[in-house]
Amino acid sequence: MDLFIFSIFIFFAEYGYTMNITEKSDVYIYGVVLLEILSGRSAVENWLREGSHIVEWVKKKMGSFELAVTILDAKLQGMPDQMVQEMLQTLGIAMFCVNSSPAERPTMKEVLALLMEVKSSPAEWGENFTTFNEAIIYS
DSSP: OHHHHHHHHHHHHHHHHHSSOOHHHHHHHHHHHHHHHHHTOOHHHHHHHHSSOHHHHHHHHHHSSSOGGGGSOGGGTTSOHHHHHHHHHHHHHHHHHTOSSGGGSOOHHHHHHHHHHHOOOGGGTOTHHHHHHHHHHHO
């Protein structure tokens, strides 16, 4: 049921911006999913609790004097700086995807290229990655 509500919610949020569903709508939805993963929050949960869609919540946080790292899931605290920096870069890509102007959004091919630039090898993450991975699996 939650997935169904989420799908309808995202569909209407995007439709409300553009009044049209296009290939760029998929990019918008992908951006929302990235924001959910990065923040550890659900778009629907955020809306029910705070009255704002996750995109609006992130934009508000980024527009305030709070550090962008406060948007990230608290489970990332204490992780290697390299990993946190990659998550912040991915946050930037997600915000690029949820631009209110579909013409300004990247294509999925461009999103993939941007994400590949962020990628580093697990050896660069350090020993804390194993701890982080276990924390995610068992939480």
